[in-house]
Amino acid sequence: MYDLIMPRNIFSGENSIQSLKEVIIKEKIFRVLILTDSGIASTDLPDLVLENIPPDTDSVVMSNIVPEPSYEQVQKIIDDCRAYNPDFIIALGGGSVIDTAKLASLLIRSPLKVKNLLSDPLLLSKSIKMLAIPTTAGTGAEATPNAIVAVPEERMKVGIVNRTMIPDYVILDPVVLSNIPKSVAAATGIDALCHAIECFTGNKANRFSDFFALESLSLILNNIEKCLNDHTDIVAREKMLLASFYAGVAITSSGTTAVHALSYPLGGRYHIAHGISNAILLVPVMKFNEDAIRDRLAIVYDKCIFGGLSAPEEKSQAVIARLEEITDNAGIPKNLEDFGVVKDDIDDLVDSAMKVTRLLSNNAKPVGPADAVSIYSEIL
Ligand SMILES: NC(=O)c1ccc[n+]([C@@H]2O[C@H](COP(=O)([O-])OP(=O)(O)OC[C@H]3O[C@@H](n4cnc5c(N)ncnc54)[C@H](O)[C@@H]3O)[C@@H](O)[C@H]2O)c1
Numbered sequence: 001m002y003d004l005i006m007p008r009n010i011f012s013g014e015n016s017i018q019s020l021k022e023v024i025i026k027e028k029i030f031r032v033l034i035l036t037d038s039g040i041a042s043t044d045l046p047d048l049v050l051e052n053i054p055p056d057t058d059s060v061v062m063s064n065i066v067p068e069p070s071y072e073q074v075q076k077i078i079d080d081c082r083a084y085n086p087d088f089i090i091a092l093g094g095g096s097v098i099d100t101a102k103l104a105s106l107l108i109r110s111p112l113k114v115k116n117l118l119s120d121p122l123l124l125s126k127s128i129k130m131l132a133i134p135t136t137a138g139t140g141a142e143a144t145p146n147a148i149v150a151v152p153e154e155r156m157k158v159g160i161v162n163r164t165m166i167p168d169y170v171i172l173d174p175v176v177l178s179n180i181p182k183s184v185a186a187a188t189g190i191d192a193l194c195h196a197i198e199c200f201t202g203n204k205a206n207r208f209s210d211f212f213a214l215e216s217l218s219l220i221l222n223n224i225e226k227c228l229n230d231h232t233d234i235v236a237r238e239k240m241l242l243a244s245f246y247a248g249v250a251i252t253s254s255g256t257t258a259v260h261a262l263s264y265p266l267g268g269r270y271h272i273a274h275g276i277s278n279a280i281l282l283v284p285v286m287k288f289n290e291d292a293i294r295d296r297l298a299i300v301y302d303k304c305i306f307g308g309l310s311a312p313e314e315k316s317q318a319v320i321a322r323l324e325e326i327t328d329n330a331g332i333p334k335n336l337e338d339f340g341v342v343k344d345d346i347d348d349l350v351d352s353a354m355k356v357t358r359l360l361s362n363n364a365k366p367v368g369p370a371d372a373v374s375i376y377s378e379i380l
């Protein structure tokens, strides 16, 4: 048995942000809360959104969401927004903003707190409709029912999963990626790549997730460098936005695996950006998994790389080599040294990673503590 869920209303393509106007009119909205962060607030993107809100609809921009927020930081945003009493929420940002907006859509009208959802994510349902405009390509958070928050006391990141948090509307407009810094585009693009390849090689992979994961892989493997190296290439940006959305859809049906499981403690303890820690782990984890996922990587080779190799082992090695080439070209650090991680930290990291059983159980090859020690040691 397998299933798939995704947002019901998706607009895509250059200038698709203009469809915002018709959504607001159709939904008969009075007060729109626009959530974003300070990095995006310093660009012209909030104005682009405001231009597409009908003049008789009230709106407020709240731009103090922090990257990779803790559950307490999300709670503060929700508390600050409550008095405005919005009847629609727009998330303009990357995964950090979209996840905050998802939690706000559940909690603004409720006395419950984010902390309550950490222990029981199904305590309540969404009460305010939400539209996501991803500005990174990306986490695919616009497609998923997950919101990821840091839990400082556990030095971990935790995913809150509630199906009603799937955004009601999504706008995938490549124009919003025009001025994204290359380092952010690189880390987030590789995060999407991780989602797609983990979903395709995970134990929960199925026909629904394969369809989206393979299409995502094809788009990323053939466009990521174009997108990173030429910021006028709007077609490549449109393809990367689609790819990250597709990978997010694949997550809802399959799921991520050991790359993300080993990455969570790095985000929780050292505040390494989600895309960066995944990018550092991607190749070592795929090499560790290789014998268990060889046939799956051979399919990726056939459908996305189209080379002349015929042996499955050669094909799977070629896919891993392509992943390595992408992380090299993107300028991603190769190890954790720069982030202050030292050898003595490994045991704690392994203890935390072993608790991410939801993702580890999806990894095609069992990952025990000794395996995790060896993967972390490789990237020190
Ligand atoms: N909900 C999910 O399904 C899901 C999946 C993966 C990751 N996540 C979470 O998403 C978060 C990471 O999100 P992210 O990687 O998209 O980064 P982000 O939202 O944290 O943004 C990173 C930085 O990039 C800047 N930025 C973003 N878009 C920009 C643009 N177009 N132009 C200029 N600057 C821009 C932001 O201001 C910010 O400083 C993490 O908390 C991660 O755990 C969620």
Ligand SMILES: [Zn+2]
Binding pocket: 139, 191, 192, 194, 195, 260, 274, 278
């Ligand atoms: Zn991710």
